[in-house]
Amino acid sequence: MALIVQKYGGTSVGSPERIKNLARRVARFKALGHQIVVVVSAMSGETNRLIGLAREIMPEPDPRELDVMVSTGEQVTIGLTAMALMDLGIKAKSYTGSQVKIVTDNAHTKARILRIDDKSIQKDLKAGYVVVVAGFQGVDEKGNITTLGRGGSDTTGVALAAALKADECQIYTDVDGVYTTDPRVVPEARRLKSITFEEMLELASQGSKVLQIRSVEFAGKYKVKLRVLSSFEEDGEGTLITFEENEDMEQPIISGIAFNRDEAKITVLGVPDRPGIAYQILGPIADANVDVDMIIQNVSADGTTDFTFTVHKNEMGKALAILKDKVQAHIGAREISGDDKIAKVSVVGVGMRSHVGIASQMFRTLAEEGINIQMISTSEIKIAVVIDEKYMELAVRVLHKAFELEEA
Numbered sequence: 001m002a003l004i005v006q007k008y009g010g011t012s013v014g015s016p017e018r019i020k021n022l023a024r025r026v027a028r029f030k031a032l033g034h035q036i037v038v039v040v041s042a043m044s045g046e047t048n049r050l051i052g053l054a055r056e057i058m059p060e061p062d063p064r065e066l067d068v069m070v071s072t073g074e075q076v077t078i079g080l081t082a083m084a085l086m087d088l089g090i091k092a093k094s095y096t097g098s099q100v101k102i103v104t105d106n107a108h109t110k111a112r113i114l115r116i117d118d119k120s121i122q123k124d125l126k127a128g129y130v131v132v133v134a135g136f137q138g139v140d141e142k143g144n145i146t147t148l149g150r151g152g153s154d155t156t157g158v159a160l161a162a163a164l165k166a167d168e169c170q171i172y173t174d175v176d177g178v179y180t181t182d183p184r185v186v187p188e189a190r191r192l193k194s195i196t197f198e199e200m201l202e203l204a205s206q207g208s209k210v211l212q213i214r215s216v217e218f219a220g221k222y223k224v225k226l227r228v229l230s231s232f233e234e235d236g237e238g239t240l241i242t243f244e245e246n247e248d249m250e251q252p253i254i255s256g257i258a259f260n261r262d263e264a265k266i267t268v269l270g271v272p273d274r275p276g277i278a279y280q281i282l283g284p285i286a287d288a289n290v291d292v293d294m295i296i297q298n299v300s301a302d303g304t305t306d307f308t309f310t311v312h313k314n315e316m317g318k319a320l321a322i323l324k325d326k327v328q329a330h331i332g333a334r335e336i337s338g339d340d341k342i343a344k345v346s347v348v349g350v351g352m353r354s355h356v357g358i359a360s361q362m363f364r365t366l367a368e369e370g371i372n373i374q375m376i377s378t379s380e381i382k383i384a385v386v387i388d389e390k391y392m393e394l395a396v397r398v399l400h401k402a403f404e405l406e407e408a
Helices: 016-031 046-057 063-070 072-087 119-126 152-164 197-205 213-222 277-287 313-331 350-354 358-368 389-402
Strands: 003-008 035-040 092-095 102-104 113-116 130-134 137-139 145-147 168-173 194-196 226-230 239-242 256-260 263-272 292-299 304-312 335-339 342-348 375-379 382-388
Touching: 003 016, 003 152, 016 035, 016 072, 035 072, 035 119, 035 152, 046 063, 046 072, 063 072, 063 145, 072 092, 072 130, 092 119, 113 152, 119 130, 119 152, 130 152, 137 152, 152 168, 152 213, 194 197, 197 213, 197 239, 197 256, 197 342, 256 389, 263 277, 263 313, 263 342, 277 292, 277 304, 277 313, 292 375, 304 313, 313 335, 342 389, 358 382, 358 389, 382 389
Parallel strands: 003 035, 003 168, 035 130, 092 130, 102 137, 168 226, 194 239
Antiparallel strands: 102 113, 137 145, 226 239, 256 342, 263 304, 263 335, 292 304, 342 382, 375 382
8 A cells, every 4th residue: 555645737636527527537546445545736727817817906916815716726626626526435635735834935926835733634534534735735834825836736745745745646647747848849859767856946946737847846855756647648658757867767968958938138237247146137037026037147258247147038028127127227237138038948857967969069059040149158067058039949849859869
């Protein structure tokens, strides 16, 4: 008998019939003697609908009240899921994040989990219940409802698996595993039987939508065994995310190509080149809880520098306003500009550690297609570039072919 946490995304619970299918799947696992915790998202499109309603009332919704509102989407799903299980004769009980006591910090709309009180869940599991938990949400120390950011249900699932010391965390989604890239962009993309935790973390951080990055971070920190599966297939094996590199694994030099359309580039021109200038620019951005991704700095002959960084596209306006109101005059910057017509494309693979020439092959491939590189970022197993948004799909296709990722 195993303790298994199963997380189902919005498309997997997108209708009453799909919720009934979910219940039948859980029933099969329960019949094998397993203890099951089910984590669910809101029904597909529901969170966007709720955010849209909020913006009809208040163009920039108050974060606390927005969390109160959007968290109701998952509350509907847990009730429906528990009822679907009961209808099959299975004991089931639903919990919101606050009822479980998934305690978070107070960063509304993108809170981080601090701890989980698993006593009630453990008691119910021992009593034979299937426990159904609302993903994406928690509660801060003062009892305020919080949400974990878009895709946060993955994080809830993995965090619960860690707290419960589950044997496996299964992430059910609308795809049957992790692919070399998005099959909608490259039809020849290939499903991977397994991938290392490091590679999955890089792919998630660079834009792969299969798993939310914080869920992968949790899995790595607490050594949670992860498997990505399709909720629309009965017997698929999905993709195993492992913590060990293995010669028997399906492991080419490059494992996958990720892309991200959701970033924007901000450039601060003519900044004095002196110690502390990077902090003077990025400090106010960090204070406003705006995440910065890639950063480059150029030094010119006249002793000034141009400083460029990327943020999420939705936060470009906020970041520009902060820089123009609080930073530009203080540091004497000549000009501040923003560009939200960019995309980030990344190649990822642990094979980079032992193979040279990956960067040159990537840059040559892009150059042959006339694609200009605006920014470059690297790690031990990743090379990421920022390019013009209109070339993104072309870049992914030619890189996928250049690194022969369609071959098994």
